[in-house]
Amino acid sequence: MPEPEFQQALAAFRTIVGQNAVLVGDGAAEPYLDPFAPGDAHTYEASAIVMVSNVEQLRAVLGVANRFGVPLWSVSTGRNFAYGGAAPRLKGSVVLDLQRMNRIIEINETLGYALVEPGVSYYDLYQALQARSIGLWLDPPAAGWGSVVGNTLERGFGTTPYGDHAAMQCGMEVMLANGEIVRTGMGAMNGNQDWQGFKAGFGPSYDAMFMQSNFGIVTKLGIWLMPKPEGYMLCNYKFRHDADLESIVETLRPLKFDDTIQSNAVIESAVRWAAGVSTRKQWHDGPGAIPEPAMETMTRKLGIGRWNLRFCLYGPQALVNARRDVIHQRFSSIADAELTESPYTHANVEPKGGGDRSQVGIPNLDAFNLLNWRGGSGAHIDFSPVCAPLGRDAVRQYRMIREQAAHYGFDYYGGFTAGPRSMHHIFAAIFNRDDPAQARDASELLKTLINDFGAAGYGQYRTHLAFMDLAASQYDFNAHALMRMSESIKEALDPNGILSPGKQGIWPKKTKERD
Numbered sequence: 001m002p003e004p005e006f007q008q009a010l011a012a013f014r015t016i017v018g019q020n021a022v023l024v025g026d027g028a029a030e031p032y033l034d035p036f037a038p039g040d041a042h043t044y045e046a047s048a049i050v051m052v053s054n055v056e057q058l059r060a061v062l063g064v065a066n067r068f069g070v071p072l073w074s075v076s077t078g079r080n081f082a083y084g085g086a087a088p089r090l091k092g093s094v095v096l097d098l099q100r101m102n103r104i105i106e107i108n109e110t111l112g113y114a115l116v117e118p119g120v121s122y123y124d125l126y127q128a129l130q131a132r133s134i135g136l137w138l139d140p141p142a143a144g145w146g147s148v149v150g151n152t153l154e155r156g157f158g159t160t161p162y163g164d165h166a167a168m169q170c171g172m173e174v175m176l177a178n179g180e181i182v183r184t185g186m187g188a189m190n191g192n193q194d195w196q197g198f199k200a201g202f203g204p205s206y207d208a209m210f211m212q213s214n215f216g217i218v219t220k221l222g223i224w225l226m227p228k229p230e231g232y233m234l235c236n237y238k239f240r241h242d243a244d245l246e247s248i249v250e251t252l253r254p255l256k257f258d259d260t261i262q263s264n265a266v267i268e269s270a271v272r273w274a275a276g277v278s279t280r281k282q283w284h285d286g287p288g289a290i291p292e293p294a295m296e297t298m299t300r301k302l303g304i305g306r307w308n309l310r311f312c313l314y315g316p317q318a319l320v321n322a323r324r325d326v327i328h329q330r331f332s333s334i335a336d337a338e339l340t341e342s343p344y345t346h347a348n349v350e351p352k353g354g355g356d357r358s359q360v361g362i363p364n365l366d367a368f369n370l371l372n373w374r375g376g377s378g379a380h381i382d383f384s385p386v387c388a389p390l391g392r393d394a395v396r397q398y399r400m401i402r403e404q405a406a407h408y409g410f411d412y413y414g415g416f417t418a419g420p421r422s423m424h425h426i427f428a429a430i431f432n433r434d435d436p437a438q439a440r441d442a443s444e445l446l447k448t449l450i451n452d453f454g455a456a457g458y459g460q461y462r463t464h465l466a467f468m469d470l471a472a473s474q475y476d477f478n479a480h481a482l483m484r485m486s487e488s489i490k491e492a493l494d495p496n497g498i499l500s501p502g503k504q505g506i507w508p509k510k511t512k513e514r515d
């Protein structure tokens with residue numbers, strides 16, 4: 001947009017939110033650059049940041065954005081690392097930072113939910129539960145510092161029975177591009193008490209429409225919390241052979257399906273485990289993926305499996321033991337498997353390791369240990385295809401990634417988070433962001449994988465800013481009918497195209513026409 005109009009828009013933003021809540025010039029946008037950019041982070045640089053503190057300010061900011069045609073990129077706490085951080089898809093967008101809207105509106109212990117604003121982090125909610133001795137657990141994502149709203153809207157997940165965050169969401173308040181506030185589900189009715197209890201309401205339900213989209217700005221979100229169990233048991237299985245993956249998935253599926261394993265179960269490759277406790281140099285210092293003999297030495301010395309399975313059992317001791325016995329018995333058919341578990345532990349006693357803490361509802365940042373794997377300034381971008389919980393699909397996806405990763409010089413740092421009916425297959429391309437060649441290779445690898453997987457009929461559940469168009473284009477049934485529907489909704493709800501242009505490959509008509 002022309003500079004004088006941009007300056008007028010900034011002046012208008014300042015009158016709404018105050019001088020100090022509009023950041024512009026002199027590196028103000030630096031903290032909002034993608035810290036793990038696979039290439040030049042300035043490709044996705046914001047022109048300014050506007051911080052709002054309440055819905056009145058938000059409505060007024062949207063009014064200005066509509067008037068001047070300023071694209072806004074909404075973030076809650078902007079910690080969407082590996083997928084773009086707080087950076088906007090469209091360079092020059094103004095980041096609309098919602099972290100100052102950080103009230104925990106309600107925690108209901110009886111009905112097991114919280115209602116929060118965008119700026120409430122998992123740590124904030126955890127501390128509130130602790131401080132008030134509330135008998136509920138939250139489910140933190142792998143890196144627990146982000147917000148409940150941002151992570152849930154991105155359909156993030158964790159490793160307790162409440163690990164499918166989008167599925168545990170109930171009731172939203174959304175501000176539309178025209179400034180109107182809508183409440184979904186039972187919240188659409190004045191005086192109703194079941195907003196966080198009954199998702200559907202009456203008529204069409206829209207909550208999912210505001211996830212991974214650019215149709216509105218979520219200002220409140222309800223999330224179900226897990227009743228604190230009496231105790232828990234952390235289980236850790238190690239599988240000796242690379243070829244065990246198929247049997248692991250086949251054995252796991254029925255146990256997840258009938259809820260014998262209550263939590264999301266995580267299958268981790270040797271490198272994913274090793275990167276948490278060691279560096280690559282200790283095992284192999286050359287280019288290319290770690291060769292087979294070094295992998296063998298690494299797994300032996302660290303005492304880990306080629307595949308490792310983590311899950312947690314919850315409840316009274318007798319029930320936990322009964323579940324454990326069934327699960328042990330099933331997995332014992334896999335040759336050379338080492339099936340271990342921690343002793344049954346009272347829910348008030350915290351485990352030590354980060355991954356273990358996540359499984360009992362305690363946010364932590366251990367997920368970032370992987371950054372040291374390759375040395376230098378560690379960064380990663382994630383490739384995140386959805387995988388059916390079938391051994392043959394898991395093996396096929398694993399081989400496809402491992403081969404392309406090796407071709408571009410990356411180790412297979414990956415694994416599967418298994419729910420009952422699908423798995424998230426997550427592969428992290430770890431690189432040194434100070435090494436442009438490594439960053440470029442990571443980017444090329446991701447593009448190749450998205451295309452290869454698309455051709456094989458596999459789609460992503462989430463992706464980095466740089467690949468949103470490519471990932472969206474794989475969803476091609478009936479000549480991309482779903483995208484056409486999204487574009488119609490976009491045009492109807494946001495005719496000036498001010499909300500997060502390009503998010504998930506959805507572009508406003510006017511941007512598409514201009515390009």
Ligand code: ADP
Pocket residue numbers: 074075076077078079080081085086098118145146147148149150151153154216217218219500503
């Ligand atoms: P985190 O909770 O990890 O800090 P972010 O704030 O980075 O998450 O949000 C992740 C993504 O979710 C953003 O890039 C944006 O597309 C979307 N998003 C975040 N907050 C909102 C919101 N309140 N309304 C609509 N979309 C949002």
